[in-house]
Amino acid sequence: MSLPLQQKLIVPGLLLAIVIPAAIGYITYQQGMENTAAAGWVGHTYEVRAKVQVIYTQLAEITSSTRGFLINGQEEFLGPYTVAARDIGGRLQELRKLTADNAEQQKRVSALEALVARRLTYSQALLDIRRKQGYQAAARITARGEGLQIMAEVRELAAAMDTAEQILLQRRITELRENNRRTQLLFLGLAGSLAAVLLAAVWLAYRNAVVQQRVLDLTEQARAHSENIVNTVRTPLVVLDSDLRVQSANRAYYRTFLVSAAEVEGRAFHELGSGQWDIPGLRHRLEEILAQHTTLEDFEVERDFPGLGQRIMLLHASKIFRVGNNTETVLVAIEDITARKRAEATLTNLSRDLQRQNTELQAVNQELEAFTYTVSHDLRAPLRHIHGFSHILTEEYGPRLDAEARRYLARVEEGADRMGQLLDDLLNLSRVGRKELTLQVTGLNSLVEEVRTELQPETAGRQIDWRVETLPFVECDPALMKQVLANLLGNAVKYTHPRERALIEVGHLRQNGQSVIFVRDNGVGFSMKYADKLFGVFQRLHRQEDFKGTGVGLATVQRIIHKHGGRVWAESELDQGATFFFTSCNPAAPLETIEHANGGHR
Amino acid sequence: MRNDDSEILLVEDSEDDVELILHSLRREKVANKIHVARDGEEALDFLFCRGAHAERSRERPPGVVLLDLKLPKVDGIEVLRQLRAEPSTRAIPVVILTSSREEKDLVNGYSLGANSYIQKPVNFDSFRETVKQLGMYWLVVNVPPPSGAFPRAEGRT
Incomplete structure (x- = not known):
C-alpha cells in the first residue's frame, strides 16, 4: 500500500x-x-x-x-x-x-x-x-x-x-x-x-509503524554508507562546527597529517598541528562561509607541516546543513598538490627548454638556409669562372700549348664540372629535405615514361630491353617521386653500361600487405657487404673512372622515400645485377590509392 | 642581327662574369652596344637617365636588361621593382641571370615581372649556349615594344 x-x-x-x-x-x-x-x-x-x-x-x-x-x-x-x-x-x-x-x-x-x-x-x-x-x-x-x-x-x-x-x-x-x-x-x-x-x-497504524521502522533502518544504512564513503575517500576531510571547531575528520585526514581523532576533535581548526591553518585570511574566509553562504575554493597553503615537511595544500570548503540536529557545519576538503605543483614546475621548465631548443633549431635552420644560399651562389660563381677561363684558354690558346698543358687544362675543367655537379646535387638534397610535400594521386607509369624520355641522351645507341609493368597510382609528391625514379632508372642505365644487352625492369609486388615498387637491372651490381653504405651521402661503391657520380643520388632517393613515410632497400650480388625496392608510403597514405585495372604484363 | 641599334644593359658585379658574358656575346657576333652596370644604383641611374647618365635620352631604353640578383648597394630584386614601378621602363624585357637557383629568388623575380630566369651554368659550354640562345631570343626573335610607347609621366616624381 x-x-x-x-x-x-x-x-x-x-x-x-x-x-x-x-x-x-x-x-x-x-x-x-x-x-x-x-x-x-x-x-x-x-x-x-x-x-x-x-x-x-x-x-x-x-x-x-x-x-x-x-x-x-x-x-x-x-x-x-x-x-x-x-x-x-x-x-x-x-x-x-x-x-x-x-x-x-x-x-x-x-x-x-x-x-x-x-x-x-x-x-x-x-x-x-x-x-x-x-x-x-x-x-x-x-x-x-x-x-x-x-x-x-x-x-x-x-x-x-x-x-x-x-x-x-x-x-x-x-x-x-x-x-x-x-x-x-x-x-x-x-x-x-x-x-x-x-x-x-x-492495521494502517501498524503498517505505518513498520514503514517508519524501515525508513529509520534505511536512514541508518545511508548514514553508515556515507560515513564509509567519507572514510574511504582519499582526500582529507574535516567537519567544523559554527565556532570552527573540529566536529569530526575522516581517516584520510588522520593518515595524511599523522594525528589521531583525540588530538583533533573538539579543537579549533586554526590550532591544529603546528598552527598550520592559522592564517588570518583563511579564518576570515571560513567565517564568511557560515555568515554569507559563500564557498572557499582553491585556497593554497604552502608551509612546513609537522612530520611532512614543506608541502602545498589546496583547501576547498562549503557549508553543510545537518537536518538531524538542525546545525550548520563547514566541510573542509584538503588536497595535497605538492607533487602536482612540482610536476607542473618541471613541465614548465621542460617546455621552456623545448621553446629555447626550438628557437635554437630555427636559428640553425636559418643559418643552414643562408649557408645553402651561399653555396648555391657564391661557391658556384668562382667555379664557373675557373671553368670558363680554362675553357677559353684551351680554345683560344690551345694551339700554342703542348699536349701536357692541354691535358692539365682539361683536368681543371673536369674538376670544375664535377664540383659543379656535386654542388647541384647537394643543394638538391638539402632542398628535398626542406621541401613540404605536395601530395596528389599520380600514375607511376607516366612518371617512368617522362624519366625515360629525359634519359634518352644516355641511352642513345645502346641496346636496352625495358620491361615496365603496369604500375599503381599512388598518393605522392609527383616532382619528388620523379626524382626517385630518375635516380633509380639513371643508375640502372649507368651500371648496365658494360652489358651488350641491358635489361631494365620496373615492377610492382605485394609484401606484408604493402605495395612495393622495384627497379631491377642486369648490371654490374655490388657486394651486399657494402649495402649499408649505399644510401649514405658521398658514399660510392665504384671508382669515378668506372662510373661517374657524386654519391648523392641514392641519399636523395632515401630522403624522399622517408619523407613519404616509406622504406627503400636494395638486393644485389657482384656482377649479377641489382634490384632496388621502395614502398612510398606509410599506412596513413596508402600507396595504392587507385589500383590499376589491368594486371602486369611480364 | 635585326635589333642592332638597341642597347643591352648588363647588370653584373663580378668582373669575371662580365668578361665571360661579353666574350660569349662577342663570339656569337652580337653587334649591339652593351652597357655594363657594376651595381644596382648604377643600373637605376642608367635606366632613369640620372646621375652619371643624366644626358642619356629617355626615348631610347635598352632592348633587354640582363640582371644579376646579388649586387652591391641596391640588389637586383630592388632594381626590378623600381623598373616595373616606372611607366617609361615598365615594358623593358628583363632576364634574371644569376648563380642562385633558390626558390625564393625565383618566386620574387617572376612575381615582380621578370621575363626570364636563367641560372648561370658552371660548365662554360652550357653557359655559352645559354647566352647565345638569350641573344637569339631577345634580340632577334622577340619584337620589342615601340620606343616611347610608355612615356614617362611628366610632372610626376
Whole structure:
C-alpha cells in the first residue's frame, strides 16, 4: 500500500468513525422512542378496556339501584343511581376521546351512548311508574325484560370494543417486534462496520509503524554508507562546527597529517598541528562561509607541516546543513598538490627548454638556409669562372700549348664540372629535405615514361630491353617521386653500361600487405657487404673512372622515400645485377590509392 | 642581327662574369652596344637617365636588361621593382641571370615581372649556349615594344 493511498483513506475513515457511532446513537434513541410509544399504546388499550368496564359497572349499579327502589320504594336506595347517572356522561365523553383515532370504536361508542341513554330513559320511566302507580305496575313493565335486553346489548358491545382493542394491541406489538428486529439487524451491521473501520485504522497504524521502522533502518544504512564513503575517500576531510571547531575528520585526514581523532576533535581548526591553518585570511574566509553562504575554493597553503615537511595544500570548503540536529557545519576538503605543483614546475621548465631548443633549431635552420644560399651562389660563381677561363684558354690558346698543358687544362675543367655537379646535387638534397610535400594521386607509369624520355641522351645507341609493368597510382609528391625514379632508372642505365644487352625492369609486388615498387637491372651490381653504405651521402661503391657520380643520388632517393613515410632497400650480388625496392608510403597514405585495372604484363 | 641599334644593359658585379658574358656575346657576333652596370644604383641611374647618365635620352631604353640578383648597394630584386614601378621602363624585357637557383629568388623575380630566369651554368659550354640562345631570343626573335610607347609621366616624381 502506497503512502498517498493511506493518506487518501484518512478523511473517509475518520468520517465513518464519526458517522457510524452517530447512526448507532440515533437508532438507539429512535428505538427507545418507539418502545415508549408502544408502551403508551398498551396502556391506552388497557385504559379503553377499563373505561368500558367502568361504564358497564355504572350501568349495572343503575340497574341494581333501580331494582332496589322498585322492590321497597324507599328513596335512599336511589343514591348509587343518582351518582352513576350523573357521572356516566363524563365517562362516555372520556371513552370517545380515548378512541378518537379509531372510527370503528367511535361508532361503538355512539352505540354505547344510545344504549346508555335508552337505559337511563327506561329506568326513569320505571321510577316514575313505581312512584305513581306502585310496585305492581312497575313489575309488569319489568316483566317485559327490556332492561335485561339493554344490558345484554351493552355487554355485547363492550366485548366487541374490548376485542377490537385487543386486536389493535396485538397488531402493534407485532409491528414493534418486527421493527425491533430490523433495528437490531441494522445495529449489528453498523457495529460490524465500525469494527471494520477500527480494524483498518489499527492495521494502517501498524503498517505505518513498520514503514517508519524501515525508513529509520534505511536512514541508518545511508548514514553508515556515507560515513564509509567519507572514510574511504582519499582526500582529507574535516567537519567544523559554527565556532570552527573540529566536529569530526575522516581517516584520510588522520593518515595524511599523522594525528589521531583525540588530538583533533573538539579543537579549533586554526590550532591544529603546528598552527598550520592559522592564517588570518583563511579564518576570515571560513567565517564568511557560515555568515554569507559563500564557498572557499582553491585556497593554497604552502608551509612546513609537522612530520611532512614543506608541502602545498589546496583547501576547498562549503557549508553543510545537518537536518538531524538542525546545525550548520563547514566541510573542509584538503588536497595535497605538492607533487602536482612540482610536476607542473618541471613541465614548465621542460617546455621552456623545448621553446629555447626550438628557437635554437630555427636559428640553425636559418643559418643552414643562408649557408645553402651561399653555396648555391657564391661557391658556384668562382667555379664557373675557373671553368670558363680554362675553357677559353684551351680554345683560344690551345694551339700554342703542348699536349701536357692541354691535358692539365682539361683536368681543371673536369674538376670544375664535377664540383659543379656535386654542388647541384647537394643543394638538391638539402632542398628535398626542406621541401613540404605536395601530395596528389599520380600514375607511376607516366612518371617512368617522362624519366625515360629525359634519359634518352644516355641511352642513345645502346641496346636496352625495358620491361615496365603496369604500375599503381599512388598518393605522392609527383616532382619528388620523379626524382626517385630518375635516380633509380639513371643508375640502372649507368651500371648496365658494360652489358651488350641491358635489361631494365620496373615492377610492382605485394609484401606484408604493402605495395612495393622495384627497379631491377642486369648490371654490374655490388657486394651486399657494402649495402649499408649505399644510401649514405658521398658514399660510392665504384671508382669515378668506372662510373661517374657524386654519391648523392641514392641519399636523395632515401630522403624522399622517408619523407613519404616509406622504406627503400636494395638486393644485389657482384656482377649479377641489382634490384632496388621502395614502398612510398606509410599506412596513413596508402600507396595504392587507385589500383590499376589491368594486371602486369611480364 | 635585326635589333642592332638597341642597347643591352648588363647588370653584373663580378668582373669575371662580365668578361665571360661579353666574350660569349662577342663570339656569337652580337653587334649591339652593351652597357655594363657594376651595381644596382648604377643600373637605376642608367635606366632613369640620372646621375652619371643624366644626358642619356629617355626615348631610347635598352632592348633587354640582363640582371644579376646579388649586387652591391641596391640588389637586383630592388632594381626590378623600381623598373616595373616606372611607366617609361615598365615594358623593358628583363632576364634574371644569376648563380642562385633558390626558390625564393625565383618566386620574387617572376612575381615582380621578370621575363626570364636563367641560372648561370658552371660548365662554360652550357653557359655559352645559354647566352647565345638569350641573344637569339631577345634580340632577334622577340619584337620589342615601340620606343616611347610608355612615356614617362611628366610632372610626376
